[in-house]
Amino acid sequence: MKRYDLRHLKENFAGRMSEIIKNEAVSGEVVIFLFEIGDFSPVQQSADLVKELGCELMNSLKFNEADWTIVVKK
Known part of the structure; x- marks a missing residue:
C-alpha cells in the first residue's frame, strides 16, 4: 500500500493520479x-x-475541510 499526496497539484491532480x-x-x-x-x-x-482505468474504488471520504482521500485497488 502506498500513499500519494497530490494536494500541491490543486485541480490538476488527475493526470498525475492516472x-x-x-x-x-x-x-x-x-x-x-x-x-x-x-x-x-x-x-x-x-x-x-x-473506473476508466479499470480499477476498484474502495473508499472515498472527506479528509478535512479542503481535502479528499480515495483508496484505489489496481
Whole structure:
C-alpha cells in the first residue's frame, strides 16, 4: 500500500493520479490518494478516472475541510 499526496497539484491532480495508477502501481496493489476538492467536482472526476482505468474504488471520504482521500485497488 502506498500513499500519494497530490494536494500541491490543486485541480490538476488527475493526470498525475492516472500516471501513478498506470505506471507505478502494480496489479492488486492498494493506493491511497489525497487531493484538494474545492467545489467537489474533483470527487466525481477521481471516481470516473478510477473506473476508466479499470480499477476498484474502495473508499472515498472527506479528509478535512479542503481535502479528499480515495483508496484505489489496481
